[in-house]
Amino acid sequence: MPNYRPNIITNVLFKIFEKPICTRIYQHLIDNILVDGKRGFRINFYTAEATHKVLIAIPNALSSKK
Helix, strand or coil, X not given: CCCCCCCCCHHHHHXXXXXXXXXXXXXXXXXXXXXXXXXXXXXXXXXHHHHHHHHHHHHHHHHCCC
């Protein structure tokens, strides 16, 4: 068995800590960095909703001459 290599434990440790770390990073982004207008990067916020709001806002702004 000259090509035998033992498994590395770091893969297992990374898998254990991956979910909590990702959750904390995502929560930090939501709380401090991403604004409501950045819908493409957030869960349950879709760019189609933002497009719909813009398409409604344009005629309203034109009619009120803004």
